[in-house]
Amino acid sequence: MRKGIIPIALGTAVTLTGVSMLNRRHTDNRVDNPYAWGLAGFGLAHIVLGAIDTVRDNRHNEDDFF
Numbered sequence: 001m002r003k004g005i006i007p008i009a010l011g012t013a014v015t016l017t018g019v020s021m022l023n024r025r026h027t028d029n030r031v032d033n034p035y036a037w038g039l040a041g042f043g044l045a046h047i048v049l050g051a052i053d054t055v056r057d058n059r060h061n062e063d064d065f066f
Contacts, residue, residue: 004054011046014039 018039 004050004052004057007046007050007053009050011043011048011050013043014046015043018043 018036018041021036021039022033
């Protein structure tokens with residue numbers, strides 16, 4: 001269970017950093033900051049992969065009890 005929570009927490013922090021860079025740097029046009037979009041994308045990828053690990057671990061642990 002902990003194996004999936006760590007990437008989710010890390011991904012949340014990285015995503016929030018990227019989004020805050022978007023809001024701080026360009027208020028009118030948010031497309032011009034590729035670094036912020038890259039950070040947000042890597043953060044979202046960590047969240048998705050962590051969620052997959054969490055679901056996979058929970059499903060695998062439920063099968064062990066039966």
